[in-house]
Amino acid sequence: TVADESGNFMPGVNIILKGTAKGTVSDSEGKFSLSVPGNDAVLLITFVGYGTTEVQVGSQTSIEVNLQPDLTSLDEVVVTGYSFDKRRELTGSVSTVKTKDLTVTPTGNVEQLLQGRVAGVTVISNGQPGTTSQVRVRGFGGFGANQPLYIVDGVPTLDISFINPDDIETTTVLKDAGSASIYGARAAAGVIVYTTKKGKKGQKLAVTYDLMAGVSTPGKGQDMMNPTDFADWTWNAIRNTEDANARAGGVAPDYATAFAKFNHPQFGGGLTPVIPDYINVGGAAGVTGSVDLAAEKLKYNIDPRNGSIYQVVKANKQGTDWYKAITRTAPIVRQTIGVSGGGETHRFYIGLSQQDQQGILKNNSFKRYAARANSEFDVLPNLRLGENLQFTYLQRLGLSGGDGGRGISADENDILSAFRMPSIIPIYDEFGGYAGTAAKGFNNPRNPVASRDGQANNTAYQAMAFGNIYLEYDVIPGLTLRTSIGGNYYQNRAHNYSRWQYENSENNSAFGYSEGGSYRFGWTFTNTANYKKTFGDHGIDVLVGQEALNTGKGWDDNESGLNPFSWDPNFINTTNTNSRQAGSYYDNGANMSSYFGQVKYAFKEKYILTGVLRRDGSSVFGVNHRYGTFPAVSAAWRISAEPFMQSVSFISDLKIRGGYGTMGNSNPIVQYNKNNQYTLYGGNVGNSSYDISGSNSSATTGFYRTSIGNKDTKWETAVTTNIGIDGQLFGGKLDxxxxxWKKDTKDLLYQLPLPATVGYNATPPYVNVAKMQNKGIDIFLGNKGNITSGLSYEVNVNGSFLHNEITEIGGGQKYMTTVNPGFRGINPIRNQLGQSISAFFGYQVQGIFQSSEEVSTAATQSGADIGRFRYKDINNDGVINDADRTFLGSPVPKFTGGMNFTLRYKNFDLTAYLYTSLGNKIFNVSRWFTDFYPSFQGAAISNRVKDSWSPTNTGATIPIFESASNFSTNTQSSSFYVENGSYLRLQNVTLGYNLPTALLEKFKMTKLRFFVSANNLFTITGYNGLDPAVGGAADTNFGIDVGNYPVTRGYTGGLNLAF
Amino acid sequence: LNEDLLATPQGIEASLIAVYSQVNGRGNRMASPSNWVWGSIRGGENNKGTDPGDYSDINPIQRFEAQSTQGVISDKYNGLYEGVARANATMRILPKTDAKGSAAIEAQKVKVEAQVRFLRAHFYFELKRGFNNTPYVDESVDYQKGIELVGNDKDLWPMIEADMQFAIDNLPETWSEAGRVNSWAAKTYMAKILLYQHKFDAAKAIFDDVIANGKTTKGAKYALLPNFSDVFKASNDNSAESVWAYQSAANTGSVNNANPEFDLNWPYNTGPDGPGNCCSFFQPTIEMGNTFRTAAGLPLKNRAYDLPANELKTDMGLESKDPFTPDAGPVDPRLDHTIGRRYIQYLDWKPFPGKAWIRNQPNAGPYQTKKYVYYKTDKGTNQDNSSWTPGYTAINVNIIRFSDVLLMAAECEVEAAGGSLTKAMDYVNQVRTRAQNPADFVMGLFNAGATTDYLNPVMDYTKPAADYQIALYTAADFATAADARENIRMERKLELSGEGHRFFDLMRWSFGATPTYGIDDINAYLTYEAPKIPSGAFTGAKFTKDQDELLPIPQAQIDIQTPDILKQNPGGY
Incomplete structure (x- = not known):
């Protein structure tokens, strides 16, 4: 019988009689039988993820083996590019992740699960269910399209969200050229190879059921002022403004006049603010006393189609917690049924899964239903036919943020709205309608509850099919031919409704409806021949192959209209709307044609040499540069096998690896501008139409140059160098x-900005001009052992140091002029030579001006006054201007790492998993909205402002709270907004209990485990925003927090059951 | 779509449409010919309005603290060069279009070229008066053909004149489509170009011809409409007064055709009772309101309108529910077609309620703009609801209208050799005569005695809303060139207020006998306005000579082209 470290039976374990080809596989109860020639027989027992165990049979007739999981088993079989290798023989840099690590956290997209699991992989994500993440293997190779290539059962894809973590068998990250350049032109950003579960030869039918259910809690929002404080601080702002004005005019401040002039519509014009009882009674503000509600109800109207709006809104004197109002405790369920089995000539795995995850924001959710069927048949003893196929239904609702959700932190979304709505405004008016800034004096935030509720009828879905069919033929022993045809079909449709608003100061003045959809079909055709043979001490492994693919052809369409007769969603379609618009777009995909080969030679498993060569052709490049060739060599020396090392007793195994090679990248063009080689003209009603006939109601569409082509554009090339060691110390106790490593990307694809004279609307072509360098150290340490009998532990730590630097921009340019995102007039980003990608740029706040003397003796600075920012005169010329801007930090973490700690005691297991990101900065521009009075005066104020500068609070970092909005207050990108984004998070703690074997047998089960988990139990950070996990949609532009969707605490429980 | 597909008779028309389209800047609101920021806000007619922090990139512009890295400045530069690029693209396609021997197609090609060159002259004219010299690129340079090496060392005027002359020589007098430019528009624009160079003699000759013989694209002889207020109604688009206007249209599928550059410039928080509802930008200044004060029907001289005795009474600092009675003194009737003020009927909506329709009165003052505002009766037809705010209209944006022509011609009469001060006065009086039309007075006198609820004032719609007093000038007022000059300049301010001309007028008037005219005017306005605005929006602001006349060349362009090729304008940038 074979069982795992916790005593669970292990089906599908390989048992081989050492020195022979004879072997068997354990059945669903972990049982096996094998006849052995005699007492000297040795069994080799192997299973993926577990160490090889050798058992001396001796005279035993019944053998019980408990396999121990391996941290980095040297004999682990690693799925690499197009083939399998033993870790012992790897020469490149390859990491693997265990499936059980991928299934502990309740995340919708498996890419997110790599966070903190693999040294050298940086993952920045947010709390939205189903969001995409910034997944970066060894830094940021280029200015865009740096996501890794995913290979699922041999088929490449860039979107992995359809995969159910419970279906995954292996996860392998290929990090350097030595391992990844077999994928040539698409490998520069790293390759992550997944295989899904398969049945084993001779395996009895096994059924597994995995359930995870729980909740995420919203946590607390930002600390905003209550109505009384809000009114008082509004008064402070007027007082401070009067002080400044009086000082400028050389007169004494006259507060009474200042308040009278200011005359707040709600709080009056007196020396102290008066909190009203009603903030809106039919348009009148600041109403004190009682209101005849019965009479008012007769005038009530919240339907703009029926004339003027008439609302009665009571002041919420206790204060509305808007964050609480838009959030909820959100449930999650994931369950998977797996059925696997195999006979002499066939093997299969079927996975049926459901995930339903609600977001902490209302009307935000992720659902996935997946059916996976993998099978393989031995048509002949040496001919196998197989397929891996998955059908998926995916639904993401209420997701916001660019590029599939990862851009959310930079959006002015409902989370930001919750921190812009003054707490005195209630959620609803007196008669059930929404309350909002239609009550005067609170500026323009929109009621976020109304916004979330308005999305209730929005719907969307994606239907996908992904997989491949393959044939494998063993021509002679060691030589296998394989052919595979893979496909990727995708279809989606979405319907969106937008409210005709009435409750805000700025309202949408129409009811909108839009719908749209798209489909894509891509294919991959791969043929390989692999020859593996050992001749005495010499082992060779040769792979040659050919691959052709199309990234996906298809159409998109979208339609929209306004003001249908009825707002009932059952009535609405575009036919029933007015002002209809329709559009469509087609995509031919990109074609690629590739040839590749790999030769590996090993001498006594001591000296190993690998060479890889791939030649890729792509339709996205002009004829001059359509093909690129990407070679790599790597070698390893098992130094521990040398006689001179035998005396070093604490080293069990030590291998030194080195590799050098190039990988290509065409992703920026494939993803963003497939027509890069062509100059194109186009036009649409928005950009180039004109009412040439003077009709007042129609416009003719004209054509202008939309993009400029370049036929000389070619592949970008990443040159990587990697030196590493793999060691096992202290008898396998420490791995x-x-x-x-170092990765230099040259010929970097970049849309080199052209002078405006070329035409601002024509997209510049990508040209190969820039250079980027990434370098770092990846570390993995694993330790395991027994503390006492029955109590064992396992700790592994991984960490990576990263340095990212732009080393050339091209065209003589010093920075990327075209990447200059603006946030209400603040431009925080500059991608410049010698700095990291997406670095923050602006004025360095030296302090706050404390006195008129300080203002007059300091460098000349526009808008300088007491209590305002004093910027550093970087060039010491006595004037603060553009030239004094400097780099204020980088969102690229200097170090990321994870720690996984497991304790096992008898049938219990306890696992804790920590993640840390260090050395990254966040540009918290949300403070522009909440910490400054004039940004949108009347909107909510952060409680932080209570610590703003005043003559009696001179040590403050927040400037004086006043009306002025100028260069010295809130309008410039400055270090005020830059905060330390480092954090340490306990991502998961799980306590599990396995039913003892004896009990299991009674119920005919092979495994029953219960677990409870807490996710994101705590986060240690100095960051002021909601959550320090701040990403972005584009690598040249991330780390900016306007309204980040936080990763919050959650609790789950569940069971793992197997028959 | 590649270039070959456009090199056809249909293709060159489509390419031309894209050039016309770009005249309003499209995605670049700051490049629109309305010049609401560059002409009106910098000219002191209007302020940015709204909250101090809202679109704060405009704050340094109204305070004359422009920086070369400002987005609004790049926006103007980029939008205008997109127009130049579209014109150049069409010019490149034209010779590739094979007429296959057809004389009609050859003639069409010439007419397309003439329209394109008119529009290119316009884009360069806007660049010239905004930035002085910028790189001159025509169809002969392009990407990988040396375009990045073209600097700003050449005077643009000769090239602008050459393009406009080609247009004059080759455009027809009329078209069946009202949106096309004709030869008279080209002549008028040429005269304006000459006027900006102080070439008064040559300009006068053209203005004489235009005033005597000019007609619109639809063949109507140029004339003033009977009512001043009719100029800003969508139903009067392409009237006899329209020399060249940007054709706006509502409900076309994109609000980019419906004056997107104005979408923020509306009263605030009106709900369905008023137009636009957002965002309180572009509020008329207190000083602009005062300018409409009259004495004996004539405007006050030497800024006397800003004296406490003459200032317009406003509801600054008052709530809409607070008692208020409007100014009872004499004013030019154009005041209430230009500026929305408390208890004066706001088009066909309702009496302007004051602070309730203003986002931030302490920062932006008591007024709202009134020109280019849609009427309630135009809602849904000449107004477009398809975007985030309702403030989109089909009202054409006047680039040159006939009263502007008369007043430019009047200037030439004063300055040109052989000019006549009498003729100058006649032109000014033509403009004033139209303004005198009592049929166009805003009606509805606030009845203070009958009003108890100040949110719902009682109005007497049989009486004019204010004491409208406007008289014609007499020979004594135009006795000297200096007097004539002053009166014409004042008339332009009153007639064209809020239409994007004033800053550029002030700059070109700073010459000859009045070298610091514009600088003094702007500094006087800032000094007057600053204490009136409690938020401090203008406190400490001043115009600096030899710097603020021009905008800085966008820093990003200098960084791309290098400072050796693209030189920055004077000033400490």
Whole structure:
């Protein structure tokens, strides 16, 4: 019988009689039988993710083996590019992740699960269910399209969200050229190879059921002022403004006049503010006393189609917690049924899964139903036919943020609205309608509850099919031919409704409806021949192959209209709307044609040499540069096998690896501008139409140059160098993997900005001009052992240091002029030579001006006054201007790492998993809205402002709270907004209990485990915003927090059951 | 779509449409010919309005603290060069279009070229008066053909004149489509170009011809409409007064055709009772309101309108529910077609309620703009609801209208050799005569005695809303060139207020006998306005000579083209 470390039976374990080809596989109860020639027989027992165990049979007739999981088993079979390798023989930099690590956290997209699991992989994500994440393997190779290539059962894809974590068998990250350049032109950003579960030969039918259910809690919002404080601080702002004006005019401040002039519509014009009882009674503000509600109800109207709006809104004197109002405790369920089995000539796995995850924001959710069927048949003893196929239904609702959700932190979304709505405004008016800033004096935030509720009828879905069919033929022993045809079909449709608003100061003045959809079909055709043979001490492994693919052809369409007769969603379609618009778009995809080969030679498993060569052709490049060739060599020396090392007793195994090679990248063009080689003209009603006939109601569409082509554009090339060691110390107690690496990307694809004279609307072509360097150290340490009998532990730590630097921009340019995102007039980003990508740029706040003397003796600074920012005169010329801007930090973490700690005691297991990101900065521009009075005066104020500068609070970092909005207050990008984004988070703690074997047998089960988990139990950070996990949609532009969707605490429980 | 597909008779028309389209800047609101920021706000007619922090990139512009890195400045530069690029693209396609021997197609090609060159002259004219010299690129340079090496060392005027002359020589007098430019528009624009160079003699000759013989694209002889207020109604688009206007249209599928550059410039928080509802930008200044004060029907001289005795009474600092009675003194009737003020009927909506329709009165003052505002009766037809705010209209944006022509011609009469001060006065009086039309007075006198609820004032719609007093000038007022000059300049301010001309007028008037005219005017306005605005929006602001006349060349362009090729304008940028 074979069982795992916790005593669970292990089906599908390989048992081989050492020195022979004879072997068997354990059945669903972990049982096996094998006849052995005699007492000397040795069984080799192997299973993916577990160490090889050798058992001396001796005279035993019944053998019970408990396999121990391996941290980095040297004999682990690693799925690499187009083939399998033993970790012992790897020469490149490869990391693997265990499936059980991928299934502990309740996340909708498996890419997110790599966070903190693999040294050298940086993942920045947010709390939205189903969001995409910034997944970066060894830094940011280029200015865009840096996401890794995913290979699922041999088929490449860039979107992995359809995969159910419970279906995954192996996850392998190929990090350097030595391992990844077999994928040539698409490998520069790293390759992540997934295989899904398969049945084993001779395996009895096994059924597994995995359930996870729980909740995420919204946590607390930002600390905003209550109505009384809000009114008082509004008064402070007027007082402070009067002080400044009086000082400028050389007169004494006259507060009474200042308040009278200011005359707040709600709080009056007296020396102290008066909190009204009603903030809106039919348009009148600041109403004190009682209101005849019965009479008012007769005038009530919240339907703009029926004339003027008439609302009665009571002041919420206790204060509305708007964050609480838009959030909820959100449930999550994930369950998977797996059925696997195999006979002599066939093997299969079927996975049926459901995930339903609600977001902490209302009307935000992720659903996935997936059916996976993998099977393989031995048509002949040496001919196998197989398929891996998944059908998926995916639904993401209420997701916001660019590029599939990862851009949310930079959006002015409902989360920001919750921190802009003054707490005195209630959620609803007296008669059930929404309350909002239609009550005067509170500026323009929109009621976020109304906004979330308005999305209730929005719907969307994606239907996908993904997989491949393959044939494998063993021509002679060691030589296998394989052909595979893979496909990727995708279809989606979405319907969106937008409210005709009435409750805000700025309202949408129409009811909108839009719908749209798209489909894509891509294919991959791969043929390989692999020859593996050992001749005495010499082992060779040769792979040659050919691949052709199309990234996906298809159409998109979208339609919209306004003001249908009825707002009932059952009535609405575009036919029933007015002002209809329709559009469509087609995409031919990109074609690629590739040839590749790999030769590996090993001498006594001591000296290993690998060479890889791939030649890729792509339709996205002009004929001059359509093909690129990407070679790599790597070697390893098992130094521990040398006689001179035998005396070093604490080293069990030590291998030194080194590799050098190039990988290509065409992703920026494939993803963003497939027509890069062509100059194109186009036009649409928005950009180039004109009412040439003077009709007042129609416009003719004209054509202008939309993009400029370049036929000389070619592949970008990443040159990587990697030196690493793999070691096992102290008899396998400590595993060490360390890699020193450097990745220089040259001929970097960049849309080199053209002078405006060329035409601002014509997209510049990508040209190969820039250079970027990434370098770092990846470390993995694993330790395991027994504390006492029955109590064992396992700790593994991984960490990576990263340095990212732009080393050339091209065209003689010093920075990227075209990437200059603006946030209400603040431009925080500059991608400049010698700095990291997406670095923050602006004025360095030296302090707050404390006195008129300080203002007059300091460098000349526009708008300078007491209590305002004093910027540093970087060039010491006595004037603060553009030239004094400097770099204020980078959102690229200097170090990321994870720690996984497991304790096992008898049938219990306890796992804790921590993640840390260090050295990254966040540009918290949300403070522009909440910490400054004039940004949108009347909107909510942060409680932080109570610590703003005043003559009696001179040590403050927040400037004086006043009306002025100028260069010295809130209008410039400055270090005020830059905060330390480092954090340490306990991502998951899980306590599990396995039913003892004896009990299991009674119920005919092979495994029953119960678990409870807490996710994101705590986060240690100095960051002021909601959550320090701040990403972005584009790598040249991330780390900006306007309204980040936080990763919050959650609790789950569940069971794992197997028959 | 590649270039070959456009090199056809249909293709060159489509390419031309894209050039016309770009005249309003499209995605670049700051490049629109309305010049609401560059002409009106910098000219002191209107302020940015709204909250101090809202679109704060405009704050340094109204305070004359422009920086070369400002987005609004790049926006103007980029939008205008997109127009130039579209014109150049069409010019490149034209010779590739094979007429296959057809004389009609050859003639069409010439007419397309003439329209394109008119529009290119316009884009360069806007660049010239905004930035002085910028790189001159025509169809002969392009990407990978040396375009990045073209600097700003050449005077643009000769090239602008050459393009406009080609247009004059080759455009027809009329078209069946009202949106096309004709030869008279080209002549008028040429005269304006000459006027900006102080070439008064040549300009006068053209103005004489235009005033005597000019007609619109639809063949109507140029004339003033009977009512001043009719100029800003969508139903009067392409009237006899329209020399060249940007054709706006509502409900076309994109609000970019419906004056997107004005979408923020509306009263605030009106709900369905008023137009636009957002965002309180572009509020008329207190000083602009005062300018409409008259004495004996004539405007006050030497800024006397800003004296406490003459200032217009406003409801600054008052709530809409607070008692208020409007100014009872004499004013030019154009005041209430230009500025929305408390208890004066706001088009066909309702009496302007004051602070209730203003976002931030302490920062932006008591007024709202009134020109280019849609009427309630135009809602849904000449107004477009398809975007985030309702403030989109089909009202054409006047680039040159006939009263502007008369007043430019009047200037030439004063300055040109052989000019006549009498003729100058006649032109000014033509403009004033139209303004005198009592049929166009805003009606509805606030009845203070009968009003108890100040949110719902009682109005007497049989009486004019204010004491409208406007008289014609007499020979004594135009006795000297200096007097004539002053009166014409004042008339332009009153007639064209809020239409984007004033700053550029002030700059070109700073010459000859009045070298610091514009600088003094702007500094006087800032000094007057600053204490009136409690938020401090203008406190400490001043115009600096030899710097603020021009905008800085966008820093990003200098960084791309290098400072050796693209030189920055004077000033400490």
């Amino acid at each position: 060490v993997i360390i890699d020193f």
